[in-house]
Amino acid sequence: MLSDKLKEETKANHQILEKRLVSQLKAIRSQQEYANLLKLFYGYFGGLEVKINQAIDKNLLPDNDERRKTQAIADDITALGGDVPAKADCDALPRIKNHLEALGALYVIEGSTLGGKIISKMMQQQLSLDKGLSFFTSYGDNTVTMWDTFKNALDSQAENPEQEAVIIAAANETFFKFGEWFEKAK
Numbered sequence: 001m002l003s004d005k006l007k008e009e010t011k012a013n014h015q016i017l018e019k020r021l022v023s024q025l026k027a028i029r030s031q032q033e034y035a036n037l038l039k040l041f042y043g044y045f046g047g048l049e050v051k052i053n054q055a056i057d058k059n060l061l062p063d064n065d066e067r068r069k070t071q072a073i074a075d076d077i078t079a080l081g082g083d084v085p086a087k088a089d090c091d092a093l094p095r096i097k098n099h100l101e102a103l104g105a106l107y108v109i110e111g112s113t114l115g116g117k118i119i120s121k122m123m124q125q126q127l128s129l130d131k132g133l134s135f136f137t138s139y140g141d142n143t144v145t146m147w148d149t150f151k152n153a154l155d156s157q158a159e160n161p162e163q164e165a166v167i168i169a170a171a172n173e174t175f176f177k178f179g180e181w182f183e184k185a186k
């Protein structure tokens, strides 16, 4: 299955990002520091979302409109009293020129709903927050169901190993460029 291959072949990049994020998250002590982290996510995911929308075939992902959008990050930043930053431009983003590449990037965004649940719990505990958590709360109790539905859609869309390779490469580039985005912000 493509979804299994994606998991396996992006594992190393996920681990690098997760490690980096967990240490950054543990160090967060104020709403402002958390808002700064949200700004990083907004810039990158916001830019990605624009490119994905230009390339994706919406007929093949009928529930795309119901899925979590970066507007939720903007709302969280505003709720915490921060300013919403600009979105990343093309140089900072992966190549997303067609439906398959858009799916690879979307795999990373949708997969981040799983880690998001952990992140929202961490922030709630560390900062006793009652706002600014809508993005990382993901789909709440529906997160696993939404993830399974996404994976099912994904698994029916690559017709051959070459197409699978395009999706996997796009997912890896999406992880990699996110790491670069974090580095640049340091």
Ligand code: HEM
Pocket (backbone or CB within 6 Å): 003, 006, 007, 014, 017, 018, 021, 022, 025, 107, 108, 109, 110, 111, 112, 114, 115, 116, 118, 119, 175, 178
């Ligand atoms: C504190 C940070 C994070 C933690 C603790 C975390 C943790 C997790 C966990 C527990 C899973 C489920 C693994 C499984 O069911 O086998 C997961 C899956 C995933 N996460 Fe993360 N994650 C984090 C950040 C992110 C971020 C920022 C992204 C994307 C930019 C991301 C992308 C993914 C993807 C794509 C999957 C799906 C893997 C699969 O195919 O099953 N994660 N993550």
